[in-house]
Amino acid sequence: MKKLYLSSLRGIIGDWVYYPTLMKLKDIAERVEIAEELYKSKPLSDMVQRYIKIKRGKEIKNYLLQQPQRFFNSLIVAVHEGDPSWYDITNIKSNNQLDVEDIPEDVIAGIGILSLNGEERLFTLDGQHRLIGIREAVKEDPKLGEDELSIIFIAHKTDPEGMKRSRRLFTTLNKNAVQVSKGEKITLDEDDAMAITVRRMVTENPMFRDNRILNNATDNIPNSNQTCLTTIGNLYDILDILFTKVYVTSKKKGLKEKRDELTKIRQSDDILEQHYINACDYFRQLTNSFIPLRKFVNTPDYPTVVKGYRHSDGGSVLFRPIGLKILTEIVATLVEKYPLTECFSLISKLPTELTQPPYNPVIWNPSRKKIMGSRPLARNLLLYILNYPTKNVDRLHEDYAKILGLEPEKVKLPQKVS
Template sequence: MIHLACLRGNIGFWTYYSTIMKIKDVVSDNRIITVSESNELYTQNINRILQREISPIRINKISNYILTTEERFFSSLVVAIHQGTPKWTDIDLYEQFEIEGNAIAEDELISLGSKYGILSLSGNEQIFALDGQHRLKGIRKAYGQNPEIGDLEISLTFVIHNHENVERTRRLFTVLNKYAEKPRGAELIILDEDDAAAINTRRLATEHPILSRQNAISNSKTGAISNSDVQSFTTLVTLNSINKVLYNKPSSYYTQRPPAEEINILYQKSVTFWNTFFEIYPEVTSFIDGNNEVEISGERISRNDRTGGSLLLRPVGQELVAKAYMKFAQNEMDDFANRLRQVNFNLSSFNWKYIFWNEKMLGKEQKLKTILLLFILGKNNDSNYIHREMRRVYGLNNQAYNEDLIQRIN
């Protein structure tokens, strides 16, 4: 028997009970199981499919988070009680409470009293998680590796499942899993406190003398800038992607927060890159400050639907420059700056047409895009590959390719 202090509430058709449980009480003897481990909501065939939807990678990440992060925290698991004899016992409030010197009226005390109670579980119930399948399995794995975490407390919300109305519980399972939108893109970058790239992305957007300016960062939630936004320079998602290019770490590195000193070292890498970028192209700083008449090498830079404008003002172009930057050693930065300054980044130019631009931005040919810029900058010598691939791309657009037009910078 286990007794849980609870708050009781009601929404729609559901009475629910909010409580806390120790991890050891959640996982011992599989007191709480996943939907796919129960035969109550779905058949074995459906359960096998649900089981395949549970990702071992996510389970491992959650387990590692619990075991290695002191600041660990979870949102509530939503679980359904089935079978057994769960019992609710009200806690009467006889005490005359005062809040800020004002007594709580008797009718309010009666109402409050109906919300407090004890939920008693005998152990013969079947309890399955409607929301939090990965968290539950991650908790199990972490407890299996280190039982000392068993006294940690997690939050749960219980609902009572009626065997005669399986459809209602299925619908709740669907709503919790289908319509619960997980943070992603810019929102995830804003919220993530473990990913060093995300942490430094926020810092760039708030502290860097240029990237913190009003028009520097678009309000886009993705890596793309809306066609209607002709003023913004880049996006949070792009800054984050460039950070990961500069840091050159495996994806697993971003699942656990590094020490502050390490984060600062990485941040300086970001600052050095962007300082170099804006030193090479002071015109871009002028663009960010609202000057729409900026020119580079006699051509006005912009982002437009007619010619595409400048690749420098496109997030994909900024990431392309970061990848090229990483191929130059620190003692080659002057050479990098001189060469990059000579590159024609006009999207309608011979360099980029049909690769990045054909009346709209093109997303394919990632390898060719990267190698082409390195070839132009003199950091790649595979002319056979470049000309073969360019001939292919131009041919797909029924255009003749003239290899003499791509000029390497020496």
């Protein structure tokens, strides 16, 4: 490989000396390796490879190829062998806007050039999936190779202490990486279709404006809250069900592929607009199917409506996040067999009082006066009530009896609607 000269800084943190540089993607793809180098044992080396998720690399490749606003944080790369050299720059010329004499010596001493003669071994300590994505993207579109990415180089030694030191840094960097929280995703993500739609819903849709929705990324609504229908976290989950199972254009794609399309790369404005229209359509039809929701939407004094339908004695399942999610899951199941309008006609026949079966005691504990228990079981019982074909009625019967604390022969499944 040819010799490379990279603009570079030089810094010290703890007992590490490191060199932040800029490197073209084509050079990264050609020169940088995966961190299996850290282990002399082949099984351990293979294990490193096994924990690297090829699918994640593919997602990053697609991001690079499809996102004009692509951006990455730095790769951290260990370097050994070859002849890496760093040269400080002592002669800085002024452009008349900078008084060179005012620059502290330690600042000038940290600016330089890093040279690589092409015989070095470079491997990632942080950024393995990005490296895989870069390789595949550059292979598919060589023009991407001219993009530049910041690389932080550190020195690596192959003696036992050096290997141990680099392994420790490798695990520290990877195990301490913090995933973006659900709340951060909902409020900040500009690629996630559900997050984008949630933000628009709480801004533009009267059903969710102001205090009608709680700014909470979980399903938890404090007992003291008597104004909201649900939480933004629950709304996000409902939209996820709608966009992957109800309002779908292709049934050939798997759930994972659909969700990746919705979250990894920002969709076109036209598609995002359709998502918003679909979300509004769903909640409009849901509202029209249940009188309590119509009251909530149409009554100016909506807190009084909430007080009447969510309280310590139970109230309506419609005013609990778990209830809205269950109903949405039921619609997502029914829509495989019925037109969407007929799905709403069917669910409008379902019981909604938490003190009624099957909610009590499947998801509502009357003695503790709180939501708990099994959402899937409640959903399956409600589908049974609607005469939807049940794969294993005996198993459903047993699960229901177990929740009731009775023998199956002493329990009857809830009555079906006509």
